[in-house]
Amino acid sequence: MRFSLKSEYALLASLDLALHASASKLARTSDVARRTGAPAKFLETVLGQLRRAGLVESERGSRGGHRLALAPSRIGAGDVVRAVEGPDGVAVRPVRRRPAPGAAAGSVRALHHLWTEAERALAASLDGVSLEDLTRRVQESSGVPDFSI
Amino acid sequence: MRFSLKSEYALLASLDLALHASASKLARTSDVARRTGAPAKFLETVLGQLRRAGLVESERGSRGGHRLALAPSRIGAGDVVRAVEGPDGVAVRPVRRRPAPGAAAGSVRALHHLWTEAERALAASLDGVSLEDLTRRVQESSGVPDFSI
DNA sequence: TTAATTCCTACTAAGTCGATAGGGTTACTA
DNA sequence: TAGTAACCCTATCGACTTAGTAGGAATTAA
Numbered sequence: 331m332r333f334s335l336k337s338e339y340a341l342l343a344s345l346d347l348a349l350h351a352s353a354s355k356l357a358r359t360s361d362v363a364r365r366t367g368a369p370a371k372f373l374e375t376v377l378g379q380l381r382r383a384g385l386v387e388s389e390r391g392s393r394g395g396h397r398l399a400l401a402p403s404r405i406g407a408g409d410v411v412r413a414v415e416g417p418d419g420v421a422v423r424p425v426r427r428r429p430a431p432g433a434a435a436g437s438v439r440a441l442h443h444l445w446t447e448a449e450r451a452l453a454a455s456l457d458g459v460s461l462e463d464l465t466r467r468v469q470e471s472s473g474v475p476d477f478s479i
Numbered sequence: 480m481r482f483s484l485k486s487e488y489a490l491l492a493s494l495d496l497a498l499h500a501s502a503s504k505l506a507r508t509s510d511v512a513r514r515t516g517a518p519a520k521f522l523e524t525v526l527g528q529l530r531r532a533g534l535v536e537s538e539r540g541s542r543g544g545h546r547l548a549l550a551p552s553r554i555g556a557g558d559v560v561r562a563v564e565g566p567d568g569v570a571v572r573p574v575r576r577r578p579a580p581g582a583a584a585g586s587v588r589a590l591h592h593l594w595t596e597a598e599r600a601l602a603a604s605l606d607g608v609s610l611e612d613l614t615r616r617v618q619e620s621s622g623v624p625d626f627s628i
Numbered sequence: 629t630t631a632a633t634t635c636c637t638a639c640t641a642a643g644t645c646g647a648t649a650g651g652g653t654t655a656c657t658a
Numbered sequence: 659t660a661g662t663a664a665c666c667c668t669a670t671c672g673a674c675t676t677a678g679t680a681g682g683a684a685t686t687a688a
Contacts, residue, residue, distance in 0.1 A: 391655030540686025
């Protein structure tokens with residue numbers, strides 16, 4: 331039930347662009363890869379998905395690179411996750427490949443409600459944090475040693 | 480990022496035991512399978528996991544079957560999910576197979592916090608609903624209790 | 629002893645994940 | 659206008675997970 335590593339890479343990359351790129355200064359894939367620890371070739375596809383989702387802009391050519399397409403305050407962590415995990419990226423409910431033949435309708439309805447509430451809670455948690463919030467946390471914690479595990 | 484169908488089957492089965500089994504009247508795997516729409520053989524393994532997690536009791540032999548090991552009010556949906564999805568069943572954060580070599584430590588810490596909050600929200604949502612709550616919803620939505628065997 | 633039932637181990641087809649490979653396309657610069 | 663640096667696209671791959679299936683051993687009531 332975990333998010334894929336792609337989500338972690340996408341968030342690290344978005345955060346990296348918020349910290350190291352601007353309208354005038356683009357960030358190269360290779361630099362983002364070095365700073366985030368993501369494989370460069372794999373990061374290419376991640377940045378492509380962020381671009382197609384409208385969260386990132388790019389310029390091709392010899393001085394090309396990437397930057398955020400919106401202000402960091404207008405991009406939520408949930409947006410980034412949905413961009414790479416697909417439209418149902420923060421969905422949680424199990425899916426039946428084959429339709430259920432004799433499943434008790436009342437119980438299925440009760441579970442439907444349970445899953446819907448769980449999805450709402452998860453989405454609210456991710457959507458409540460913007461890239462701006464994350465950059466602030468990074469800057470606040472910089473220089474402070476990490477005692478967490 | 481979805482829970483596996485096992486979680487749905489496990490919840491349907493638990494709910495089925497709450498509705499159709501008691502200390503004196505056990506429910507057979509085959510009957511639970513028929514009522515829930517789960518493949519009987521697959522349901523066997525699911526009930527086995529619920530039993531090993533201490534949520535379900537069973538009796539072997541010719542008049543054997545399953546019942547809940549605790550009152551429905553004392554079993555949360557999260558307990559059922561964790562029983563079949565494993566100890567990290569409601570975890571959400573991506574895992575790195577290989578350790579990250581050069582990942583920006585500050586950003587990773589900020590994401591660690593993000594994932595922790597998401598996991599807390601998801602777990603709280605699932606742990607906040609008991610099997611008793613679910614049975615009540617089932618009975619309310621059907622209007623008529625289900626006495627089928 | 630026989631029938632019914634749970635319990636256990638192993639196997640498998642299909643799908644997903646986390647990459648890697650090999651180029652094609654675009655645009656800046658000299 | 660040639661070279662080159664960068665983004666962009668498709669295909670492939672090994673490892674792992676999912677959703678079952680198969681076959682039987684152990685246990686108990688009748």
